[in-house]
């Protein structure tokens with residue numbers, strides 16, 4: 312058992328790897344993670360509360376609530392040696408099996424990986440994976456997803472803003488790994504680490520998710536409506552889709568100080584003074600919105616800048632992806648499949664420099680630079696387990712956020 316403290320509630324709970332688990336042979340499978348970062352206990356407290364109230368005979372399918380970085384949770388710090396949310400790659404997982412000595416986070420990862428495999432083996436589809444986080448700055452509650460249509464469409468049902476494509480800027484988040492296996496995976500940031508509303512927003516999100524996945528019945532849990540209204544209120548009715556247009560990344564040894572009082576989603580003007588890094592003043596290079604400004608010591612991302620995606624482009628990209636229009640790209644000079652089965656394109660920038668990143672994004676690709684002249688592009692749509700989701704009501708519904716507002 313690990314003792315986890317909440318500054319917001321001034322109280323402590325004892326948890327083990329499973330905060331709760333209810334298993335049934337048939338029905339959807341919903342997996343919640345919390346405390347992947349040890350200084351983010353809000354999700355743990357929310358899940359504990361939910362599992363204390365929901366009884367197994369009220370559940371259709373299986374639900375799991377899993378605690379993430381137990382050793383870091385015990386110490387209320389983000390991580391001990393490595394960020395547990397930056398190490399989920401196939402290479403790392405393969406290497407783990409041959410290692411005899413594991414670091415704290417490798418040990419956590421190994422256990423989480425074994426649990427994930429077991430859950431996928433013994434339960435029935437559809438699968439949903441939810442990761443609960445909080446941020447160091449004040450923020451509205453929001454969703455982060457890898458930009459796959461199943462994620463977009465599922466996330467579209469919550470009354471909070473959605474930020475796409477963080478995975479392009481981060482290596483090895485847990486949810487990117489799971490989404491890469493083809494499953495719906497949604498990250499939820501419920502508020503500032505130590506605010507009480509980060510717990511109540513996480514709880515609202517948990518109930519809403521169980522309702523949306525048909526794991527619990529709305530007639531038996533009428534409070535789902537109240538939870539919906541709560542999230543809508545805390546999100547200040549903002550429920551657009553945003554993309555990241557800039558990240559100020561920190562290198563080891565950088566000094567970095569964000570200027571005080573920035574909140575995620577706050578509008579900023581070009582030229583706004585944002586932070587000091589290595590004695591230099593950083594100004595906003597766009598008029599847009601600031602996102603996840605860093606107000607804690609551990610972390611490699613200083614701040615992001617985000618911009619709303621126009622509903623027209625969301626709709627257009629959905630149509631293009633459903634038609635698998637990405638197959639047309641390989642007729643272009645400098646573009647070839649690296650591996651068609653998992654949707655990986657290789658782009659020679661010397662030849663295909665005219666192709667804007669935007670086009671790849673529309674078609675569902677996320678890019679990583681492999682060397683000075685080559686891009687590797689992954690298409691999330693080609694690995695999606697679409698047969699698992701395509702007949703569900705939320706998948707066929709036209710998007711609420713695609714309607715111009």
Ligand SMILES: [Zn+2]
Pocket residue numbers: 347348351444445
């Ligand atoms: Zn986190």
